[in-house]
Amino acid sequence: MWRRKRVLQDLDQEIRDHIAMATQDNIDRGMSPEEARNAALRKLGNVTRIKEDAREVWTVVWLEQVLQDVQFALRQLGKSPAFTVVAVLTLALGIGANTAIFSLTNALMLRPVPVRNPNTLVELLHQYPGEPAFNGFSWDAYQILRQNHVLSDLAVDSPNTFAVHGQAIEPRTVFGGFVGGTFFESLGLQPAIGRLVGSEADDLGHPVPVAVVSWSFWKNNFNSDPSMLGKQIVINDTPVTIIGVAPHGFSGLNEEMSQHVWLPLSMEPVIHDAPLGWGSVGLIGRLKPGVSLEGARTELAVLFQSAIQTPDVGPYVRKMNFVLRSASSGLSSPIRQMLHAPVLVLMAVTSLVLLLACVNLAGLFLARGASRRQEMAVRVCLGAGRLRLIRQLLTESFLLSLFGGLLGVLLAYFGGRGLLRMVTSGRDIVGLPVHAEVLARPDWRVLFFTGTITIVTAIAFGVFPGMGLSSQPASAMQQVARIGESRPRRLFGKSLIVAQVAVSTVLLSVAALFVGYLSHLRNGDLGFRRDHLLLVNLDLTHSGYDAEQWSRLSQELLMQLQALPGVLSATFSGMTPMLGAGASSFASVDGHPEVHETISINFVSPHYFDTYGTPLLSGRDLSTSDEHGPLVAIINAAIAHDFFGSRNPIGSYITLDHVTGRGNDTPTYRIIGVVADAKYNDLQQQPPRTLFLHAFQEDHFVSQLSLRATLNPESLTGVVREKVASVLKTVPIARVTTMNDQIDAAIVPERLTATLSSWFAALAALLASVGLYGLLAYSVSRRTNEIGVRMVLGATGGSVMRMVLVEALGMVGAGLVIGAPLALWSKLFATKLSPDLVANGSIWVLYGVVALAIVTLVAALIPARRASRVDPFVALRCE
Amino acid sequence: MSTEENKERIELLQGTLDLLILRTLLLGPAHGHAIAKAIEFRSDDVLQVEQGSLYPALHRLIKRRWISVEEGTSENNRRAKFYQLTATGRKQLALETSKWDKLAGAIARILRPTEEG
Numbered sequence: 001m002w003r004r005k006r007v008l009q010d011l012d013q014e015i016r017d018h019i020a021m022a023t024q025d026n027i028d029r030g031m032s033p034e035e036a037r038n039a040a041l042r043k044l045g046n047v048t049r050i051k052e053d054a055r056e057v058w059t060v061v062w063l064e065q066v067l068q069d070v071q072f073a074l075r076q077l078g079k080s081p082a083f084t085v086v087a088v089l090t091l092a093l094g095i096g097a098n099t100a101i102f103s104l105t106n107a108l109m110l111r112p113v114p115v116r117n118p119n120t121l122v123e124l125l126h127q128y129p130g131e132p133a134f135n136g137f138s139w140d141a142y143q144i145l146r147q148n149h150v151l152s153d154l155a156v157d158s159p160n161t162f163a164v165h166g167q168a169i170e171p172r173t174v175f176g177g178f179v180g181g182t183f184f185e186s187l188g189l190q191p192a193i194g195r196l197v198g199s200e201a202d203d204l205g206h207p208v209p210v211a212v213v214s215w216s217f218w219k220n221n222f223n224s225d226p227s228m229l230g231k232q233i234v235i236n237d238t239p240v241t242i243i244g245v246a247p248h249g250f251s252g253l254n255e256e257m258s259q260h261v262w263l264p265l266s267m268e269p270v271i272h273d274a275p276l277g278w279g280s281v282g283l284i285g286r287l288k289p290g291v292s293l294e295g296a297r298t299e300l301a302v303l304f305q306s307a308i309q310t311p312d313v314g315p316y317v318r319k320m321n322f323v324l325r326s327a328s329s330g331l332s333s334p335i336r337q338m339l340h341a342p343v344l345v346l347m348a349v350t351s352l353v354l355l356l357a358c359v360n361l362a363g364l365f366l367a368r369g370a371s372r373r374q375e376m377a378v379r380v381c382l383g384a385g386r387l388r389l390i391r392q393l394l395t396e397s398f399l400l401s402l403f404g405g406l407l408g409v410l411l412a413y414f415g416g417r418g419l420l421r422m423v424t425s426g427r428d429i430v431g432l433p434v435h436a437e438v439l440a441r442p443d444w445r446v447l448f449f450t451g452t453i454t455i456v457t458a459i460a461f462g463v464f465p466g467m468g469l470s471s472q473p474a475s476a477m478q479q480v481a482r483i484g485e486s487r488p489r490r491l492f493g494k495s496l497i498v499a500q501v502a503v504s505t506v507l508l509s510v511a512a513l514f515v516g517y518l519s520h521l522r523n524g525d526l527g528f529r530r531d532h533l534l535l536v537n538l539d540l541t542h543s544g545y546d547a548e549q550w551s552r553l554s555q556e557l558l559m560q561l562q563a564l565p566g567v568l569s570a571t572f573s574g575m576t577p578m579l580g581a582g583a584s585s586f587a588s589v590d591g592h593p594e595v596h597e598t599i600s601i602n603f604v605s606p607h608y609f610d611t612y613g614t615p616l617l618s619g620r621d622l623s624t625s626d627e628h629g630p631l632v633a634i635i636n637a638a639i640a641h642d643f644f645g646s647r648n649p650i651g652s653y654i655t656l657d658h659v660t661g662r663g664n665d666t667p668t669y670r671i672i673g674v675v676a677d678a679k680y681n682d683l684q685q686q687p688p689r690t691l692f693l694h695a696f697q698e699d700h701f702v703s704q705l706s707l708r709a710t711l712n713p714e715s716l717t718g719v720v721r722e723k724v725a726s727v728l729k730t731v732p733i734a735r736v737t738t739m740n741d742q743i744d745a746a747i748v749p750e751r752l753t754a755t756l757s758s759w760f761a762a763l764a765a766l767l768a769s770v771g772l773y774g775l776l777a778y779s780v781s782r783r784t785n786e787i788g789v790r791m792v793l794g795a796t797g798g799s800v801m802r803m804v805l806v807e808a809l810g811m812v813g814a815g816l817v818i819g820a821p822l823a824l825w826s827k828l829f830a831t832k833l834s835p836d837l838v839a840n841g842s843i844w845v846l847y848g849v850v851a852l853a854i855v856t857l858v859a860a861l862i863p864a865r866r867a868s869r870v871d872p873f874v875a876l877r878c879e
Numbered sequence: 880m881s882t883e884e885n886k887e888r889i890e891l892l893q894g895t896l897d898l899l900i901l902r903t904l905l906l907g908p909a910h911g912h913a914i915a916k917a918i919e920f921r922s923d924d925v926l927q928v929e930q931g932s933l934y935p936a937l938h939r940l941i942k943r944r945w946i947s948v949e950e951g952t953s954e955n956n957r958r959a960k961f962y963q964l965t966a967t968g969r970k971q972l973a974l975e976t977s978k979w980d981k982l983a984g985a986i987a988r989i990l991r992p993t994e995e996g
Contacts, residue, residue: 015934
């Protein structure tokens, strides 16, 4: 190092000496002193470059230059703090929004499961038209599907919840599953200790009561003590022996639903005391090398068809379609199906926001570049190369981007948590625990994504100001001397505004579309009254009551609740609207067996329709006196229409193929009343055909209590809890909520897209107006002279203001004209992702256009007013 | 070491200037301007050294420890930096010279094959 310093120190002097000596030589040869010096300089070449080259010998020069650039850039950014803050915030919002949404996308669709060759893993499902796909076959169907030639392995993986207790284990509900003999082997998993479930799992005749537990279960319950092998735990009242621990990091094929206990499939009939019927055998497969997903689907679908065309399969199952999905990033779960479309929509929205941020910053940089042209010209004259200048500008944009990125990651972290709160505020997915926090866990993919967009962003907005820079000292100085801006640059700056307005139009229109849909869902006719309803969900699993006791106690409870002040009526039902589940069956009516359709079923007690405010159209309500009489039912208008047409259904009979949990009975009910249609399972669909059966006629244990209140329903919570506790001493309350909250919970994806897209659209409009404001303010300040001249020549303040506003209007108008068709096109994209989306004409595009026009013109008014107040004499004195 | 050699093979012209500087300094210590003049003079002005590139080349040689630098007084009594060959530089010059001869010979054989036969 010291050599370097010593040698470099005197380089200047050395070169001066060199020039002096060369000049002297030239003079000696007979040149004039001036001529001699010029000749010497010519011969020496570019002194700056010589010095840089000499320095380069000693250093890793680019590093040194980068450090110089960074230092210089930091100074430059520090000089204009307002610019820096606006730029960093803009970037942080753009990058943060993308990071937050991407981490969701990553967890739901990209992150591979921690098993061998996740890419060839597939999941087999079936789907009833219009319903979510479901992974659950029967043992017989499994045997038929196994005869394929496209999968190297077909393994059983049936997730289940278990009530676990044992020595030193508090009774609790744990998520786990039944697995087939090839499950662990197929995934390439080795036991941490002990052994994993093997081929004994498939021998249904000889169930072996054993269990494998997860690493974290082992750690949390047994302190990672290896001697726990061979110990017993009790699962749903069946003792099983722990034979091994799954490898560290494996908790099933769905991260957000961690599994901790695995039992052999042969234990399923033992634990549930029922044969392996439809729905109980989940299947995952491995594609053979060279087999495509499409090819495998074709062959498996054929096998599936033959599996469901057997006599013991019900009509519901026969209407199923076969679905095959890649499981490389995990099995499809309700939360994944629910979030799939919203996440893709939001990904598109946030990309647009980032694009807008880039365009906005490019505009800012351009304006700033113009005001820095003098500085640039001076630097060109001092010998800086064009590349070096561009590199300097890029360093500034990279620094801004870096700060923006860092702040964005912070925003994404907190924003992501808010996002998760919203996601998890959704209705419970029956029986399945969701650990949503893993959805937000960042990994290298998220970091890589954020890093990439940060860099791309920096380049995208950083290169513009470098364009049009001249490397020739003379022309660089000429550029400074020119008062106005060059035409291409002005046009370019304007086109950036047009682009921002166009992108904002798209975002605002799409947001209006989603908000419109949400309000349509929220305010649409439900067929029942959603206000003043308190919902109490009871946990009857350990009540210990028999049907007789339950019927008596629950009616006692209803009596007491109805007597409470503030309670209009109370009722029990098997399900409440928008809870997200419900029984269904196929039904036919006497005299017309050819009409055989699927219907929804609810078990309700008397006063259900009073409580819900659903009008009784004809006939009568259920009554307590029906309890021991013949089976009766109430149908809704949809059943009456579809099954009876114009005939009067009262007094007719309706026959069900089977009712959930009733085996192969085909019970027949006399129809005693018809009620109006009401939405049942979801808000998006039309009211389904719904049959209401008497909650106390067939020994059903219905657990949903609904109360219609005269005041705020939540204020009744305390007294209702007391009543429940005093009447039903062994029944805990699982959850208390209101119908309004339950409805909100049922439309989380819609709320998510509507809320976030409105936020982003508002942000976009703000950015576009700031961009427009910035450009106009800048242009007015540059044209102060010109405006002054105009005013001296007789222009009024009003006409000057009009001039500026017309300029703004031109840009905004062009942006709107470009944006509107893009918005229409993006509607196609959105409706493709969420087919339920209803758009009323194109009115929402109009909303976007009008909103944006107003906002941007307000932004334009400020510089326009400033222009109109230019004092001509002050303006001219500036020259 | 091998990478260094690679580099020299690629940057032939640069290496040539290095060789000329070393050869010039074999006659004794000299300052920058003197070296430039010597190269031009001794090649009968055929080789016009771009004098600017002389200094980076000198720094390169110092870094490789083939030459050293010390303070001295120039002809016209000014303090100046004098460059002189080190022992390593001397060896390197011999090496480079023989390499250069081989190279020049080889190129000559290719360009004028008839003269040989």
